[in-house]
Structures are given as C-alpha cells and as structure tokens.
Amino acid sequence: MTICVSLIALLLLSLLLSGTALQQQQQSLQSGSLNSRVERAALFQLRSTLGVRTKQWPIKTDPCLTWTGIVCSENGTVTEINISGFKRTNTGSQTPRFSVDSLANFTQLVSFNASGFLLPGSIPDWLGIQVKTLKFLDLRFCEITGGVPYSIGNLTNLSELYLSGNNLMGSIPSSLGMLSRLMVLDLSINSLTGSIPSSFGNLLNLHYLNLSRNSFSSFVPSQLGSLASLVVIDLSFNAFSGRLPKSLGNLRNLSIMMINDNNFTGELPYALWSLPGLRFFDASYNSFLGSLPNISLNANVTRATFNLSHNMFYGVLTNVVRSFSFVDLSYNYFQGKLPDCTRDVAILDRNCFRSCSNQRKLKECALFYSRKGLLFDNFGLTTLRDRKSKHIMIILVVAVFGSLGFTILLATLVILLIVCSRKKRRTSQTGTGVEPAEGYGEMFAYEKIVAATGGFNESNFIRNGHSGDIFMGVLGLGTCIIVKRFDLQSGKNTYTVESDIFSKISHHRFVPLLGHCLEKEKGEFLIYKYMPNGDLSSSLYKNNGSDDDILKSLDWITRLKIAVGAAEGLSYLHHECSPPIVHRDVQASSILLDNKYEVQLGSLSDACTPEGDRNSKRITRLLRLSQTSDQSVSGIATATCAYDVYCFGKVLLELVTGIIGISASNDSTTKDLLEGILSSISTYDKELVTDIMDPTLVVDEDLLEEVWAMAIIAKSCLHPKPSKRPLMRFVLKALENPLKVVREKTTNSTELRASSSNKCSCGGASWRHSLPRQVGGSQLQDSVDRCLSTIKHSKDVFREPLVVQDEERLNED
Template sequence: MANTRITPAIFLTLMISYLCPKTSSLTPEQEKQTLLQIKNFWGNPASLQSWEDNNNNNNNSSKTAHCHWFGITCSSHSFITNISLPSQNINGPIPDSLCNLTNLTHIDLYYNYISGQFPPSLYNCSNLQYLELGQNLLVGTIPSDINHISSSLVYLSLQSNNFTGDIPPSIGQLPNIQSLFLNDNLFNGSFPAELGQLSSLQTLCLAYNPFTPATIPQELCKLKNLRFLWMAMTNLIGEIPDSFSNLLYLKQLDLSMNKLTGPIPAGIWMLPNLQILNLYANHLDGEINGTIGALNLLEIDISTNHLSGAIAEGFGKLKNLQALAMYNNNFSSEIPASIGLLPSLINIRLFNNRLTGVLPPELGKHSKLWNFDVSDNRISGELPVGLCTGGVLTSLVASDNNLTGRLPESLCACPRLDNIQVYNNSLTGDIPAGMWLAVNLTTVMMNDNQLSGTMPEEVPWNISRLQIANNRFFGTIPSKAGNLQVFEAANNQFSGEIPRNLGSFSRLQLLSLSGNQISGEIPRSISALRFLNTLNLSHNQLSGEIPPEIRSLQALTTLDISVNRLTGEIPPAIAELKLTFLNLSSNQLSGEVPAALQNSAYNQSFLANPGLCSLSPILNLGACGHKSDGRDHTSVALILFIVLGILGLLSMALIAVMVVRNYKGKRDKLDLTKWKLTLFQSLDFNEHQILKSLTEANLIGSGGAGKVYKVVLGDHAGEIMAVKQIRSCRTLDSKLEKQFQTEVKILGTIRHANIVKLIACISNVDSKLLVYEYMENKSLDRWLHSKQRSESDEYVKLDWPTRLSIAIGAAKGLCYMHYGCKPPVVHRDVKSSNILLDKEFGAKIADFGLAKELVNAGEPEIVSAVAGSFGYIPPEYAYSRKVSEKVDVYSFGIVLLELTTGRKAHDGGDDGSLADWAWHHSDGKQLFEALDEDIRDPAYMQEIETVFKLGIMCTAALPSRRPTMKGVLQGLLQFDKMVAVCDQIQTNLSVQCESSK
C-alpha cells in the first residue's frame, strides 16, 4: 500500500503553525459567529445541530465552546485550524466566509453535495495544507491561476466531481504538494507536462477521465519521490517511457485500459520498491526479457495485451508475489517450474495464451493457492497433485488444453472448491468418489474428455451445473438433484430409464441426455420442470407417447426428442409452447401434425415419421385425407376466385396511391425549405446530408416511436451518428410530440460524459429527427439478454469488470441528473435498453422522452399518468403516481440485478418481479445460485454478491429505505481496486497529519 510521507520540512511547518499561530484577524468569538453564518448558508443541515450559540454569558468557556462542535478542531489559542465534515449531506457552494478563518490548515468536505465552480475565495486560506473536496458536484474548469492557492498545500483532492476542460499548467507551481487526486472527473482536454515540476509529489491520480489522446509526458519521470501513479482509462497512447526506471520509490503503477503500444520497458521490472503493476487492456507487445529485479512485487496484471515469448524465469524469484495475471496474450513455451515454489502466490490467471509443456509439479504445495486458471492453452501432462495442499483452492480452471491422466484424488480433500472446469482435454479414469462430497462445489464442467465410471444416485444439493457430455460414463443417471440447473450428459453410455420422480430436478433449466441408451417412457412428472428452457433426449431408445403434461414447460424454447421409438399422436399442447427449435424426427409418430405447427418454422421438425400427415405441403409429409361434407366445392371455388380477383384490383389501386405518395414524400423529404435544423453541438453537416441517408440500408432499429438509422457523414472514415425518426404522419401523435419536446429540452441543455449527446434536431410538419452520437455497442440489454454477437460471429460474454464499469458509468449519469442539474431531472424510464455502450463499453443514459424536471429536489411530485417500462416501475409510483429521484433509484436497482443475475426485469418466476425474486435469493447458497453463470469468477465473487445486495436495497418497497444515487455510486466505486487504494492513501495521510500536530 502506498504511504504518503510528511517530509521534515513540512512537519516543522505544521508544528510552528500549530504552536505559534499567526495572529487571527478574528477573535475566537467572531470565529464562532462565522461558523454559525456558514451553517445558515448551508441551510442549517441536521448534521450541524451541535453548532448552536446557546450561551449568552461572557465567560471563557462559552467563547471557546465552538472548539468542541462537531467537525471542528482548534489550536491551543482557540483558533479554528480544522474543519472536517465528510459525508454530512451538506448542500450548496463553499461560502466565501470560510477563509475568514485565517488559521485554517485542514478542510475536509468529502462526499457531500457541494456545488458550483471551484471557489477562488479558497485562495484566502493562506495557511491551508489539506483540501479535500472529492465526491461532490463541482463543475466547470479548474482555475488557470490555481497556483495562487496556499503555497503550504500538501494535499489536494478534487476527485469524483464534474470538472471539465484542461488541467491548467499552473498546477505545476504548487511547491509542496505531495498528494494530488483529480481522478473520476470529466476532463476532456489535456493534462500538463508541468506536473513533472511537482518535486515533492508522492501520489498522482488522474484515472477515469476522457482526456484527449496523448502520450505520457517524459516530464513525469522527473517525479523522483512518486510512490503512486494511477492513470487508468485516460486515453494514453504511444509507448511507456524508458525513463520510468528513474522512479525508484514507485510502489504502484496503474496504466490499465489505455491504448499504449510497444514493449514494457525493461527498467520497470527493476524498480526496487514496486509492489503493484497494472498494465491491463492496452496494446503492448514484445517479450519480457532480462532480469526481474522488482523483488517486492505483490501483484502483476499485464493481461489483455499482445505480449509474446516465454514467461521469464525471473518471475520465479518474486517471493512476495501474490497475484499473477497474464491472460489474453500470446505467451508461449512452458510455465517456469520455479513459479510453483513461490510461497505467497495465491492467484494465477494465465488463460488464453499459447503455453505448452507440463504444469509446474510443485504448484500449490508451497502457497495457499486460491484461484488457478490456465485454460485455452496447449498444456500437456497431468494436473499437479498438490493444487489444494493449502486447503483454500476455490476455483480450478484448466479447460481447452491437452491434459491427460486422472483427476488427482487430492481434490477430494479440498473443502472450499467451488468451481472445477477441465473440459476439452484427454483426461481418463473415474471421477474420485470423494469429490461429490465437497460441500461448496457448485460448478463441474468435465465434458469432452475420456472419463468413465458411474454417477452417484444423488447429485449433491450444492451442485448447480454438471456438464459431463462426450465421455464414457455408464450406468443409470442420478435420480435426485435438488439444486441442479444445468445437466449435460450427452454422448455417454447411460442406460436405464429417466427417473419417474422429476420433482427433485425442479430447478433444471437445461437437460441434455442425447446420444445414450436410455429407454422407457418420458415420465409424466416432466411437468415439474417448469424452469426448463432446453430439453434434448434425442438418439436414445425412448418409447411410448409424448406426455400431454409437456404443456407445463412454459419456459421451454428448445425441444429435441428425435431418433427414438416414440409412438402415438403429437399432443396439441406442444403448439402452446414458445419453441424456437423443435425436432420430433425419426420416431414412429402418427396422425395429423397440430395445425399451429404447420408452418415453415418447423419444416424439418417431423421428418421420418411415416404415420404423420399434414394439410400443408411445407412440412414435406403425406397429405391428410378428409371425407366429403356434401358441400358444392365448385361453387365455393368460384366465389373464392371472384373474391381474390376483387382483392387483387384493390391492391393494385392501393399500390398506385402509395407510389404517388412515396414520390411526393421523397421530393418533400429533400426539400430543405420544409425542414428546420437546430444544432446543439458544433458539427460540420447540413440537413441534406442527414436526410439522404435515411434509407432502409442504413436502418439499425425500430420501435413504437419510429426508426433509428446509422448515418455516416463524409467518406468511410467520416463522422458516424444515430438518427431517430419519430413516427412520420401528417398529424404527429400528441404523446410522441410531447416526448420529442421533452427530449430536446433536456438533452439540449445538459452535458455529461455518461449521458448520450444530442447533436441536433431536424423537423417538419410530418417528421421529427433527433441526431445523436453513435454508440457502437448499442444497448446493454442486447449484451445481457439477446446473445449479442461480435463481428467474428462468436458469442461474446460481458465479464464482471466490464459490467461493473457499465454500472458505475450509468450511476454517474443518473447522479449528475439528480444533483448536477438545476432543477433536478428524473429519467423515469431507466432500463438496460436505455443504457447505451460506446466502442469501449462506456455507458451512457439515453432516451429522455419521459424525463421530468422536479420543482424541489428530494420532494415527490404527482404526475398525471404513470410512465416507464414493465418490470422497472416501483410500487409506489404505480399506485400513487408520485415521482421523485427514488423512482430512478428503483429502476437502476433492477439494472444492477440484471447485471448480476443475467435475468430480465420481468423474469421473477413465481415471485412475480425480479426484485421480489432477488429478495428471496439473497442469502447463502441461494444467493450464489442467483448469480449469472457467465460471471461466477471467484476473484470477483464478493463484490458481485455485494452489488447484487445493493440492487436489492435500491428496490426496497418504501422509497425512504432506498439509498440516493449518490450513495449507490459511492457503493459501486468502492469495488474499483485503485479507488480503494486512493481512499487508503487519504486515510493514511489524514492519520499522519493528525499525529504531526
């Protein structure tokens, strides 16, 4: 952990100003009155109730009573030196009178609702050494003359506000500054090379700001005293300077999530005090050569780059190393055996490389290994027997390799093992019987090996995912499985019947037993599987009829019972299911296919059933015969012919009218005299360029309100925008017109990095066009619920760090709307489809058609009608029509539950809403089962569970029990490791400042 040190010179200054303060221009009594004025200026907040002038006598104790007020510290001469009021719900700007307290050395207003711009009145605090204004609502730019603030300033924090523009070069003229926190703002200009002039600087935090792309200034390498450098997600480009090797005191270096290129400078690996190195998600390449001399390294994360070559032997000398993340690179050769001897290593993530050879045989024997992931490599040999020697192994992932041999018996004595994934290898032998006794085991993925043996009669209650397909297991399938959700056992040698009592499998969502030798009938108890969405029993020896109870499987979307010996008719109940895939082929079914299934969607679903027939030729089945009903079919045919002829003539007339109207519409569409353009952002385009691009070829979405087009201005590399066309008609629907006006009014006046930019609006009497910045990754719900595919057409999963970043970004946007806008804005339709994602998966709130400005912040207002989307509307809003900021908090809570569970907002099962469902799954093993399987990474499990619980808090039935968006954002930010480190640095420095007095 980085510690910020008070130098002897600064310590002496502190002591002199404490013991021998300058003469104040105010008496202690006057300073007390100043505090009362400040309290009144801030609206008499409840947290300052102790600030009361309740003594009218003139004795000395009454004159110094203010020194005992909450948050106030005085010198021995009763002059105020310290005002510390973090997290006290203080609203409003900083009063000019604050610096009338001329002996102030310490101001801490962290995590309040301080608004306005940076006040120049703070320059009058001439003795100020510590200024904490982080986590507030300050806006505008940092003043260009910031160097006029106290020359004694040691600590300055403006983090987590809404500052924009450049960081002024004059900030490099603060001679004694040691800690500078400017992270998590909206700086969209540059950061100055003059930062390199801060010779005393020990902590520099610039992370999470949308700076213009820039290289790392060489001047930063002059900061000889720098301990902590945090520049994650700051739009860095170019290479890491070789001169970073001069930062000999550097303990933590985080340049993650930028676009840095080139190799990692060799000098970084030689920094003697370096403890944490984070270069995750850049474009770094090359090999790691030379000596590894940074022997104090605790954590290394160089994952998701283009690094190659062998893993250096020097990593095996890092005796303090606890976490090694090198995944998503091109590393090759063997993992050095010496890594298995490291005594502190608990977290190894080397997946998705090109590693070969065998795993270090000593892995786990010398350290308490907790997480081990080497999947997607070319590793051969056997799994080390000592992986769980330390007794704390939680996750073992070694899938997609060339591993052979048996699973180690030692895994049976692994009490905390939760996740084992060894699929796509060449493992042999039985699964050790004792593994089924591991009480924490939830995920078993061993498919595509050569494993054999039988399964236990009862799958332990804790296992929720069991994938053993494409192996050599035999015997009967288990008869009980209380919490199993996924059971894939296809292509084995199982025999016997499907258990009669499927009630013990009631939580199953996927059941695949295809390619075995299972016989008997499909039991009627299949109706108990009400959560099942995929059922595959194909290529077995099943007989009897399809049970009509199958109608109970209302969640079923995939049904494959082909290549069996099933007989009888197809139950009409199958047509009641919402199936996207159906295969009943190669059985002995008979009778007519239910009418609802006689369509092209199922034209391959009934083949090789000689007894089946259909009235439709689409199904390629024999025609069903019908007896005559005595009617004159010739007359009916004639009448039908006449009717069809009349309809044909009417259709031709209608087409002619539409052609004329379409021609007129196109002519009017490009007639610029009929369109009005209003610009909200400076951009070089005109109406004609937009209008001519509104073609079907550019259509990317449509909904109830109209269509959305992707418009490219200029050549192929030109500006890309999204254009929403509100439904075109001669008289625009009044509701749509109101939504259009609301969106233009609100988005036309607010600016925030996490709110989608409205660039222009174009309108005429028939149509309204809204021109937005284009969001490459579209909406969040497409990634969570629609199997979003990448350009390579491969299913892409949102990992937890990305989901957390999206949640933080969306929370920042809502926080700005509630606290940074005057008057406050309530969105009223927060949902995953209204959270858009840019090419870096940065989140932005969109669609403000239902937004409402509040007259008084925090006070509910009654609206004429309830607005919003099913599943996201809080209960009090539905029945009382009262709208406040807590409406958005509830909706955002549902989004948090979607991010953590993967479920849709209305997917609450028997519990109704997702909020109620989550509440019933908020404890113990049910909580774990509730989480999305795509993100069950042990490395993040604690924070995923906490965010899940934060979602439950946000969806409390009573608005008063929900946190504010400010509180929600603060709760999410705590999970950013580097934010936590910054907070710890601040805590350490505060303690040191107090102890130095």
C-alpha cells in the first residue's frame, strides 16, 4: 500500500504547482547571453565547488545558451539552476559537501533544483536571507543533515519546498508558517521529531502536505483544519497520538488523506465520513475505536476507498458501508449479521462475525466487549447498565419469594451432599488420574467431557480444525485439557486414523493423548494435554502483559529452538517409525508449545504411510485411500515425506520473516510471496537476508548467520522437485548446527543431502523518481481520478499484516 500510494503522492507533486510553466518556458526560449560578470563568476564558482562535469557545463561557452539546467531571463540574468541527477567529477566526489555559497549572488533566482545530487552537510542559514526571490527549492535525497533552518521562513515568495529523503533532525521551525504562498511542502522520509507547529494554520494556499516517515509525536494541531485549499495530507508512519482534531472535517477540498501507522485513539471525526472530495482515506494500524456512523454518504463520496483495518472499531455494520467503492475493515471487532452490500466491496477478516470464516476467537471478542462495557451478543450492543437492571429484578424476585426458596434450597443441598459423597467413593475406587494409559489412553465418560467443557460452550471454543472442533476444558481436579470433537458428517474416519497413529508412536515431541470417548450417538472425542502457549501461529507474537496492547515477538533463540523441536518430531516419523509416517499437515498451527516453548506436534488426523508403501496394512490403506490420493492446491502429492519437508520449509520461512500464514496456505498469492522471499536468499550474500528478516528480531553478527542459515535450509526444503529436497534427518542435523551451513563449503553436498525418492527411507547417512516539475494546476482532479482508478482495487492498497497479528491484543483475564 505504502509504495503504491507514495506513487500517487509523487505524481501529485508534479500537479500542484502555480501554473507558470508556460511562461517560464517562453522565457527560456527568449533568454539572451549572460550579462552579469558577478553571476558568471558565481556560476563558475558553483561549478568548481560542486564538481559539475564539463559535459553539462562546458567552460568556454555562454552558460545561458549552452549549460544544462541553466535558464536566464531576456536581460541575461540567471533565474533557474537545475543540477538534479548530475554526477560529480572524480575530484568533486572525493570531498562532497553542501557548498552553494555562490547562490547568494543571483539576485533574480527563482528556482534551485538539486534533487538526487549529493550535498552532505546542513542547510546554511544564509539561504533564507540572501536568496529571497526563490519560489521553488528542491533538495530531495541530497543526504542533507542537521535541522531545517529557521531562516527558511524568510523565503516569503516560496511556493514549493521539497526536503524529503534526507537525514534532517530536530523539530520543524514555526517560521515555516510565514510562507503564506506555499503550495507544496514535503518533509517526508527524515528523522524529524516534535510536533506540527500551530503556525501551519496560516498556510492557506497549501495544496500538498507530506510529513510521513519521520518521528513526529504529540497531537495533530486543530489549526490544520484551516487549510481550505489542502488536497493531499500524508502523516503516515510517525508516532502521532491522541484524537484526530474535529477541524479536519472542514477540509472540503481534501482528496487523499493518509494517517496510517500512528498511535491515534478515540473516534474518527464525524465530518470526515462525508467530505465531498475525499477519494482515498487510510487510517489503518492505529487505535481508533467506536462504531460506524449510520448515514448514507452523498453521491460525491460513493467513489471513496477507505482502509480502517487494524484498529478497534466495533458494533454492527451500518448503511455507510454501502457508500464506498471499497473498504477494508479487517482486524477490528465488528459483529452481528453481514448485510448483502458488503459482498465484493469489503474485507472483513479477523472481526467477530460468527457467520464468516477467518474471524477472531470468541473469547477474545467477548473480552473486548466486556472491557468496553458492552454486551457481545453477535447481533447488537447492550450496555452493562441494562444487564445490571436485569440482575436487580432477579434479586427482587428472589427476595419476595425468599422464604419459600430457602426451604427448597436446603433440601437441594442435602441431596447434593449425598450425591457428591457417593461420587467421591466411586472415584476413590476407580481413580481420576489423567495420565495416558497404553493405546488410546483413558476412557472418558461423555458426561465428564461435557462438564469439563461447560457443555461445549462457545467460551471454551478454540478453533475449527479440518477434522472437527477443538475445545478447552478443565477437569474436576483443575487439570486443563483439550477436547477434539470429530465431525461425523465429513464421511472420513479421522477419529480412527488419529487414534491409531497415537497408538503407534512414542516420542516426547508429540502432544500427549490422555484418552478418548466413543459414544455412538453423541460423537467421537479425543482428549489431549493442554499446551499453555498454544500453537506457533498464535505465539510468534504475544501481548507483553501490559495494558498498552504492544505485541512482543519471540526472540531468535526461541525460534531456533522451535524449529529444532519440530524437525525432531518429523524426523522421528520419517526415519524411526516402521513403516514411516507422513504428517501431511505441517504448519504453524500444528506446532504446539508448552510452558517452556518446547515443541509437541499435533494435528495427526491426516497422517498416513507414504504412497505405495508395501508395509502398510491393507485395512489401513483402504481407510486412507481417499486421503493418500489427494493432492494439494499446488499439485504436490501430499502422501510423501517430501511434501512434509516442503511444508516444513514454509514454517522455517515464517520463523525467519515473521510473516504469519505462509505455512497455512497454498494459493497463488502465497506462491508469489514465496517467490519474492526466496529471491532474497543466497548462499553467497548474507546481507540479502536482512531484506526479508523479521524487523522485530534483534540479532548480533553470529545470530544473523543463524538466521541466514535457516533461510538457506528453508530454500532447500522448498525445492520445486521433490527428489531434490533434503531428508528430514539432514534438515534436523543442519538446524542443530546452523553455523556449519554457512561456514563450511561442503554443507550443500553433505549436511543437506537431497533424498533420492519421495519415501522416508531409514538408510543412508532508496527509491527515487524523476517527474516533470511543473504541470498546469487545472489538471489536478482528472489526474487524481486516474491515479486512484489504478490502485483502489490493488492488494497493495490493503496490505495483509506481514509482521504482526493482533489476535492476542487484549490481555487474558
């Protein structure tokens, strides 16, 4: 999204100008010889100090007539200097510095463009004092350091100021508010801090404001609402906080607004929803909350594209959704029924809709609504005050009929004591331990499972697996368990398959099977030991335990530990079981983690012996015939150990990149993502891996080599030819000694030896763009329309969360 929208912003830079291009072109055609000896000397001094090559500025010619980028007026005075994209001479490139002192001698200079020309150093204070005729100043990507001089505020004729892509630090001087003729201000991609000066409210002619990708904090001043001419405002990727000022709803000419990736809170100003000219609005990755307004926007707004993802909006969807051409509402807390109008125009992933797939956990939704003082009921909102009223009524009824109720209660207690004493005696005789016995473990009574899960209450629901629903439960002695209820309607005998697999394996890398329950009429159940840290997909990023909803990612040592543990389990299945066993569902959600982040594999309902294995029992093969003949979406045969290796390679990439969901999908989007990631993995260039490495990881040089090694191992596992993928035993060996993978030249031929078949045999060992500077301002609206039409349905606009998921955003009670 960022790159795509930045392209729009850069294009608009070429459109938001004063409309004097034609006049200046005529001047350049009518320019005469350079008449001023002072300006001639100043040009030659500038040529020498900057190291401009003879090709651009030949010595023995008239600068006004032949020098590239020099424009003079009819009377022979320099009006424009453009050295954008020039290369220095060899001598000049040895000691480049910001040295443009001779500019002070050009009394009629209106434009200076040095974008892309290296000018290391700070902007001199005299620039705002000596060159007051400047109307256009472009110093983008010049490696400028220091701060923005206060004296820049003296350039009262300035209409366009570009300082993006440098290393500017400090705060914005309030003097910039004196540039009353300013139409374009671009300070993006720097290290500026502090807040936006309230004096910016005086920039009444400002059309374009870009402060993105800095370190601004504090509040956005309400004075920005006075900028009636503003068409584009970009405050993204900063640390702005607090509420968005209501005055921004007065920007009636606003077309593009980007405030994403900040710390904004509170509700969006009501007027923002109906700005007549607003075409693109990105407020994603903030902490906005509140419900959608129940309004229908006017006709001018129906083409708008909104991105409200990764916030805390809640409630039901209202009529405002009908008014957008596209809207991203993912990663919020919306609930209730989906109106038909959302089809094909809305992204709704990770909300609280019960009728949709890919939503938040029920417990997470209920916790969010309870903390907001709202009732989560899937269809609407009820305040806690209403609930308390109901409780008061119940108390009054109990008080009225108290005398009668006391008698009934006393009798009930006596009966319960008798029943409990009998159950206690029965329990002492039969035992209540949950340690698994041989084979399928303990036989659990159906009533015991129902009691443990609260009657399979939705509050105990964890997720829906492809073979059945998974619930959390608590036994009478306080022991936490996981209950898997198999889907009897699927037609697959997955209960038999999974329980049969557990009867054949004995290894500490698999989640312990505590028991089973087989009720002909009520269902089939398997009971497992509870894993405190859930699965890898939900543990890669977790809440830091505070109330600020900041996610903390797993450190590299833990990630490597998880990779080794999972490889141990798969290596056991492939090489120590006879016949070998293929897992067939290797992904982050099947890698379970105990309280010490030790791996215990689960999700074995699809496990089977490899295709064509002669040792598999005839009956077992018949039971699994429909499964073993299946292929994945990508066309890869799943009943082979090579398929397990391929899936494990995707898990390794999740650990390296931090991109959640790679291992859970085989669609075309994931394949394109894999191709992009694998192109940055090279056995010869360690630094390339930093382009794909999880940015939240903090690693030193040695740990970076381990990250590099894991990426190389993953790439080997993802070889398109199954016969070229390494055996899992060699993958395990490489992960146990990752530095040997990158430090020994013989690694590829020995440690990661590729298997010769699909069976699991046990034998054998800074961007920059060049744009036209001036285009008539009347073309602005048409150009905005064309730009938005090319991106509004692009997946780049509504990016998927590549680094974090906020499923664990709320603290657990």
